[in-house]
Amino acid sequence: MKVRLDEKSGHYGSGMPALDRLLWRIHMDLPLMLALVLLSAVGLFILYSASGENIQTLYRQATRIGLGLTAMFFMAQISPQSWKRWTPRVYITGIILLVAVIIFGDTSKGAQRWLDLGLIKFQPSELMKLALPMMVAWFLSEKPLPPRMRNLLVCTVIIIVPVVMVAKQPDLGTSLLIAAAGLFTLYLAGLNLRLLMASLVGAGVMAYPVWEYVLRDYQKQRIMTFLNPENDPLGSGYHIIQSKIAVGSGGVYGKGWLNGTQSQLDFLPERNTDFIFAVFTEEFGFIGAILLFTLYLFVILRGLYIAVQAQDTYSRLLAGSLSLTFFVYVFVNTGMVIGLLPVVGVPLPLVSYGGTSIVTLMASFGLLMSIHTHRKLLSP
Amino acid sequence: MPRYSRQQLKDHFAEARQFLNRTILALILIAIFTGTTITRLVYLQVIENPHYTTLSDDNRVKITPITPTRGLIYDRNGVILAENLPSYRLEIIPEQAGNMDALLEQLATLVEINDDHIKRFQKALKRKRSFQATPLRFLLSDEEVARIAAIQHRLPGVRITADLTRHYPLGSPLAHVVGYMSRIDERDLKRVDNTNYSASTHIGKTGIEKHYEDVLHGQVGLQQVETNAQGRVMRILNKTPPVPGKNLHLTLDTNLQKLAEELFNSERGSLVAIDPNNGEILAMVSTPGFDPNAFVNGISHVDYNKLREDPAQPLYNRTLLGRYPPGSIIKPFIGLVGLQSRVTNEHHELFCPGYYLLEGEERKFRDWKKTGHGIVDLDQAIAQSCDVYFYDLALNLGIDRIAPFLFNFGFGQLTGIDMPVENAGLLPSREWKRATRGQAWYPGETLNTGIGQGFLLSTPLQLASATATLAMRGKRVQPHLLRHIEQEPVSPESSYLLPGVSDVSRHHWDYIIKSMEHVVSHHQGTAKYIHTDQYDIAGKTGTAQVFGIKQEEKYEAEKIVKRLHDHALFIGFAPVRKPRIAVAVIVENGGSGGRVASPIVGQLIKRYMQDSSS
Numbered sequence: 001m002k003v004r005l006d007e008k009s010g011h012y013g014s015g016m017p018a019l020d021r022l023l024w025r026i027h028m029d030l031p032l033m034l035a036l037v038l039l040s041a042v043g044l045f046i047l048y049s050a051s052g053e054n055i056q057t058l059y060r061q062a063t064r065i066g067l068g069l070t071a072m073f074f075m076a077q078i079s080p081q082s083w084k085r086w087t088p089r090v091y092i093t094g095i096i097l098l099v100a101v102i103i104f105g106d107t108s109k110g111a112q113r114w115l116d117l118g119l120i121k122f123q124p125s126e127l128m129k130l131a132l133p134m135m136v137a138w139f140l141s142e143k144p145l146p147p148r149m150r151n152l153l154v155c156t157v158i159i160i161v162p163v164v165m166v167a168k169q170p171d172l173g174t175s176l177l178i179a180a181a182g183l184f185t186l187y188l189a190g191l192n193l194r195l196l197m198a199s200l201v202g203a204g205v206m207a208y209p210v211w212e213y214v215l216r217d218y219q220k221q222r223i224m225t226f227l228n229p230e231n232d233p234l235g236s237g238y239h240i241i242q243s244k245i246a247v248g249s250g251g252v253y254g255k256g257w258l259n260g261t262q263s264q265l266d267f268l269p270e271r272n273t274d275f276i277f278a279v280f281t282e283e284f285g286f287i288g289a290i291l292l293f294t295l296y297l298f299v300i301l302r303g304l305y306i307a308v309q310a311q312d313t314y315s316r317l318l319a320g321s322l323s324l325t326f327f328v329y330v331f332v333n334t335g336m337v338i339g340l341l342p343v344v345g346v347p348l349p350l351v352s353y354g355g356t357s358i359v360t361l362m363a364s365f366g367l368l369m370s371i372h373t374h375r376k377l378l379s380p
Numbered sequence: 381m382p383r384y385s386r387q388q389l390k391d392h393f394a395e396a397r398q399f400l401n402r403t404i405l406a407l408i409l410i411a412i413f414t415g416t417t418i419t420r421l422v423y424l425q426v427i428e429n430p431h432y433t434t435l436s437d438d439n440r441v442k443i444t445p446i447t448p449t450r451g452l453i454y455d456r457n458g459v460i461l462a463e464n465l466p467s468y469r470l471e472i473i474p475e476q477a478g479n480m481d482a483l484l485e486q487l488a489t490l491v492e493i494n495d496d497h498i499k500r501f502q503k504a505l506k507r508k509r510s511f512q513a514t515p516l517r518f519l520l521s522d523e524e525v526a527r528i529a530a531i532q533h534r535l536p537g538v539r540i541t542a543d544l545t546r547h548y549p550l551g552s553p554l555a556h557v558v559g560y561m562s563r564i565d566e567r568d569l570k571r572v573d574n575t576n577y578s579a580s581t582h583i584g585k586t587g588i589e590k591h592y593e594d595v596l597h598g599q600v601g602l603q604q605v606e607t608n609a610q611g612r613v614m615r616i617l618n619k620t621p622p623v624p625g626k627n628l629h630l631t632l633d634t635n636l637q638k639l640a641e642e643l644f645n646s647e648r649g650s651l652v653a654i655d656p657n658n659g660e661i662l663a664m665v666s667t668p669g670f671d672p673n674a675f676v677n678g679i680s681h682v683d684y685n686k687l688r689e690d691p692a693q694p695l696y697n698r699t700l701l702g703r704y705p706p707g708s709i710i711k712p713f714i715g716l717v718g719l720q721s722r723v724t725n726e727h728h729e730l731f732c733p734g735y736y737l738l739e740g741e742e743r744k745f746r747d748w749k750k751t752g753h754g755i756v757d758l759d760q761a762i763a764q765s766c767d768v769y770f771y772d773l774a775l776n777l778g779i780d781r782i783a784p785f786l787f788n789f790g791f792g793q794l795t796g797i798d799m800p801v802e803n804a805g806l807l808p809s810r811e812w813k814r815a816t817r818g819q820a821w822y823p824g825e826t827l828n829t830g831i832g833q834g835f836l837l838s839t840p841l842q843l844a845s846a847t848a849t850l851a852m853r854g855k856r857v858q859p860h861l862l863r864h865i866e867q868e869p870v871s872p873e874s875s876y877l878l879p880g881v882s883d884v885s886r887h888h889w890d891y892i893i894k895s896m897e898h899v900v901s902h903h904q905g906t907a908k909y910i911h912t913d914q915y916d917i918a919g920k921t922g923t924a925q926v927f928g929i930k931q932e933e934k935y936e937a938e939k940i941v942k943r944l945h946d947h948a949l950f951i952g953f954a955p956v957r958k959p960r961i962a963v964a965v966i967v968e969n970g971g972s973g974g975r976v977a978s979p980i981v982g983q984l985i986k987r988y989m990q991d992s993s994s
Contacts, residue, residue: 188399190402248425248431248433251425252426265606265607265614313395320402327410338424
C-alpha cells in the first residue's frame with residue numbers, strides 16, 4: 001500500500017516522466033515548481049502594469065524571484081533530517097537577530113525591522129517565519145501527540161517570544177503570520193480543538209492590553225479605519241475606498257491589462273506592493289481573480305499533499321504549517337484589498353513587489369520540496 | 381538512546397491519521413474562507429460593479445470649463461468700441477524648470493521682473509502643483525515676447541500663453557457709456573450663474589458691459605478630461621465648445637462722442653444727443669472721463685484712489701446720476717402748459733421790472749436781468765428768458781397743473797435707458813412735499829419751479845429726452861443705446877414708444893417751438909451765438925443757481941470761487957421742422973448757459989448735420 005502511494009507521488013504528471021525524474025534527482029517537485037513559476041510570471045506581468053510600465057522595477061523583482069528560486073533549490077538539497085538537527089540553532093539565531101534589531105536596527109517608516117549587514121539589509125522577522133514552525137515541529141516531533149499540557153506551555157513560550165518581538169518592531173502583519181505558523185503546527189499536531197477555541201477566546205480577552213500597550217497609533221488607526229473606512233475618506237480610509245473602487249469597477253472581465261484607471265492614474269495607493277491584488281482584479285476582473293485563486297489553491301493543496309505524504313512527524317508538521325501559512329498570506333492580503341479584513345502589511349505572496357518575503361516564501365517551498373524528495377522510496 | 385525509547389511511545393499510525401483528519405478540517409476551513417473571499421468578489425465586481433464604475437469615473441473624469449469669447453461692441457457706423465486683444469503672460473512649470481532661482485535670474489535679464497512679481501509668483505507657486513503652470517508676468521510687451529521666444533528652447537519649463545483681454549480702443553470718451561470689465565468678485569458671483577462663469581475671470585462692471593453682460597458673455601464650454609490622482613490632465617475625453625457672446629451694435633456715433641468730449645475742453649459736465657424720431661442716443665458723455673482699460677487688469681490702489689479723490693469726480697456718471705436744477709430750460713415746458721390750460725395766451729403781455737412781488741411775502745423774486753425786460757409776451761419771455769413772466773405764469777398755473785404736465789415729459793421718472801443705473805431726478809408736487817417733509821406747499825415754491833429752480837432736479841438724460849419729446853411735438857420715445865444684437869431680430873421701433881404728451885394743440889406746439897427758435901435767431905435771444913443760416917435750431921438756455929445769493933446782492937462771477945458758479949445749461953434740436961437731433965448739455969459751474977453751454981450744442985449739431993447730409 002505504501003509502495004503504491006509513493007509511486008504515485010513520485011510520478012506525478014505522467015506526461016513528462018523523464019523531466020520529472022530529472023527534477024526528482026535534484027530534489028525539485030515539478031507540479032509545485034510549475035505553479036510557483038507561473039505565479040511569479042503572473043506577478044511580473046501585473047507588476048509591469050502596476051508600476052506604470054517601469055522596466056527597472058521589473059528587473060529588480062525578477063532578480064528577487066531568481067534569488068528566491070536559488071534559495072528554494074538550496075533548501076531542497078538539504079534533507080529534512082539535517083534541517084531537523086539544525087532547527088534549535090536556526091531558532092536561537094532568529095531570536096538573537098530579533099534582539100539585535102531592537103538594539104542596532106534600522107528605522108524605516110517609523111518601524112524598526114531591518115538589520116543592516118553592510119551589503120544587504122536583512123529582516124530577521126522573515127527568518128522567523130521559517131524558524132518558528134521548524135522549532136515547534138522539532139519540539140513536538142519528540143513528544144507523544146496530541147501534545148500534553150506541559151509541552152503545550154513550552155510551545156506557547158516558543159511562539160509568544162518572537163511574535164511579541166516582531167509586533168513591537170512594530171510589524172503587525174509579519175507577527176500575525178509568524179503566530180499563525182506556530183499555531184498551525186500545534187493544530188496539526190492534534191491540539192485539543194476545545195483548548196484551541198478557548199485560547200483564541202483568551203487571546204480576544206488579551207487583545208485589550210495589547211491594544212493599550214503594544215499597538216502603535218498607526219496600527220490602531222488601521223483597525224479603526226477597517227471598521228468604518230468611509231469615515232475618513234482622505235486619511236487612512238482612502239486606501240480601502242480606492243482599493244474597493246478598483247476591484248468593483250473591474251467587473252467580470254476587467255478593464256484590460258494596462259487599462260486600469262484606478263491604478264494607472266495613481267488613485268490606488270501602494271499598488272506595487274500590498275494592494276497589487278486590486279490592480280490585478282481591476283484589469284483582469286472577476287475571471288482573472290478566480291484563475292489566480294485557482295493557482296494559489298493548487299500550491300496550497302500540493303503543499304498539504306506533500307505534508308500528508310511526509311514520512312516523519314517533523315516533516316509532516318512543518319510542511320502542513322508552511323502550506324497553511326501560505327493560505328493565510330493569500331487570504332489576509334486579498335481580504336484586506338477587498339475590505340474584508342483590516343489593512344495589515346501582508347503582501348500578496350510571490351506577486352507583490354519587494355521585500356524579502358519572496359525569498360522567504362521560496363525558501364519555505366524549498367523545505368517542502370526537500371521533505372517530498374528526500375523520502376525513502378521503495379521503487380524510485 | 382533515551383530519544384529512541386521515547387519515540388517508541390509514539391503511535392505513528394494514529395499520529396498520521398490524526399494529521400490527515402486535521403488536514404481535512406483545514407481544507408474545509410480553507411474552502412469556507414476562499415468561498416467568503418469569492419462571495420465578496422462577486423458582490424464587489426458583479427453586483428456592485430455599476431456603483432464602483434461610477435465612483436471610478438468620478439475619480440478620473442473631471443470637467444473643466446472653457447471660457448466663451450466675449451461679444452464685441454460697435455458704434456452705429458461699425459467702429460469698434462470694445463474688443464478682445466491677445467495678451468501674453470509668462471508662465472513657469474516648476475517640475476520642468478529645474479533650478480528656479482537661476483531661472484528667475486535669467487528671465488530678469490529678458491523681461492522686466494521686479495520683487496513684486498517674484499513675491500506674487502512665489503505665493504502662487506505654493507498653491508499649485510509642480511506640473512501646473514504658474515504665472516510670473518502678465519501683459520508682456522511684443523518686444524518681451526520676442527526676446528523670450530528667441531531662446532525659448534533653452535528655457536525649459538518657461539512658457540508664453542496668450543489669452544484674450546478686453547480692450548477699449550477709444551478710451552476716455554466712451555468710458556461712461558460702454559463701461560468696463562474687471563475681475564469677478566464675490567458680489568458678482570452671487571448674481572450670476574456660477575456654472576456659466578466657471579471659466580470666466582472678468583465681468584462687466586459698469587455701462588453697456590454690465591447691462592448687456594448676459595448677451596456679451598456667451599455660454600461656457602465644457603471639456604471632460606481624464607485626470608490622475610494629483611489632478612494632472614491625462615487626455616481629453618469629450619468637449620462641448622463654448623458659445624461665444626453676441627456682438628452689440630450701439631446707436632452711438634463715435635465722431636460725435638469724441639467731439640462732445642473735446643468741446644467740454646476739460647470742463648466738468650455732461651452731454652446727451654438723441655435722435656428724437658426713434659430715441660437712439662447719438663452721443664452721451666460725462667466729463668471728465670477716465671481710461672477704462674486701467675480697470676481691466678486690476679487697477680492699482682494708488683491709481684484708483686487718485687481717480688476717487690479727484691475733485692472733478694471722473695468716475696461719476698453725471699449723465700445718469702447727476703441731479704441738476706434745470707433752470708430756465710424748464711420755461712418752454714411751463715409755457716406750453718400755460719397755453720394748453722389757457723392760463724396764458726399768445727397775446728398776453730406783462731411788464732417786467734426786474735423783480736416780482738408775491739403777496740404776503742416780503743422778499744422780492746428777482747429776474748436774472750436786474751434792469752428788467754420791459755414788456756414781454758410769452759415768445760419774448762422764452763427768447764430772452766424772462767423770469768418775471770414765468771413767476772407770474774407759474775403762480776397762476778399752480779403746482780398741481782405744472783407737476784403732472786412735466787411728468788408726461790419724463791421729469792421725475794426713470795427714462796428706462798439700457799444702462800445699469802440711473803437717477804429719476806425729482807419732480808416736486810404738493811403730495812411729494814407732504815409725504816417727504818410733512819409740510820404744506822408754499823406759493824413761493826411754485827414760483828421757483830416756474831424758473832426751474834427750487835426742488836426740481838433732473839438728470840442730463842432726462843433733459844435730452846424731454847427735449848426730444850418737445851421736438852417731436854409730444855411723441856415720446858424711450859432713449860436707448862442698443863441698435864441691434866448680431867444674430868438676433870431687431871426690436872421694432874414701436875417697442876420704444878412711451879405715452880407722450882397728447883393733449884396740446886398743434887398751434888401751441890408751433891408757438892413754443894417758434895419761441896425757442898427765437899432763442900437762437902432773435903437779436904436779443906440768449907443763444908444768438910450759435911445762429912446759422914444753413915438750418916434752424918430751436919433751443920433754450922439755462923443757468924442753474926448753485927449758490928444762493930442774498931437779496932440786493934449782485935451775482936459777481938469773479939468774486940465767487942469757481943465751484944459756486946452757476947451751472948450752464950442748454951437744450952436744443954434741429955432742424956426745427958423735421959428734427960433729427962436733440963441735445964441737452966450741462967457744464968458744471970460753467971456760468972452762462974448762452975455763452976458756455978449753447979456753443980457746445982451748436983458745434984455738435986453742426987457736425988451731425990454735416991456728417992448726415994454728406
